[in-house]
Amino acid sequence: MARRIEKIREAGVNELExxxxxxxxxxxRLRFQLSTGQAEALKRLREAKxxxxxxKTLLRAQQxxxxxxxxxxxxxx
Numbered sequence: 001m002a003r004r005i006e007k008i009r010e011a012g013v014n015e016l017e018x019x020x021x022x023x024x025x026x027x028x029r030l031r032f033q034l035s036t037g038q039a040e041a042l043k044r045l046r047e048a049k050x051x052x053x054x055x056k057t058l059l060r061a062q063q064x065x066x067x068x069x070x071x072x073x074x075x076x077x
Contacts, residue, residue, distance in 0.1 A: 008054050016059050023052040 011019065027048050033041035 004051070005054065008051070008058060011058075013059070013062055016055050016062075020052065020055045020059065023048055023055065027052065 008016070008019070027045065030041050030045040030048060034045060
């Protein structure tokens with residue numbers, strides 16, 4: 001699990017956005033599998049949801065960091 005988190009943290013903004021889209025599609029497909037009664041889909045669905053939350057958290061942190069740097073630069077000028 002630690003490896004997965006490190007991979008996500010090392011990714012750039014574009015890569016994170018692509019991962020977010022892929023995870024959203026994966027969650028959509030896994031919900032259908034779960035409705036058909038496939039037991040392994042539940043575990044994969046939980047993992048995908050957690051990964052999506054991690055990606056969204058990192059994207060938001062990067063957005064806030066960029067916003068802070070813009071505000072800091074405008075205060076100095």
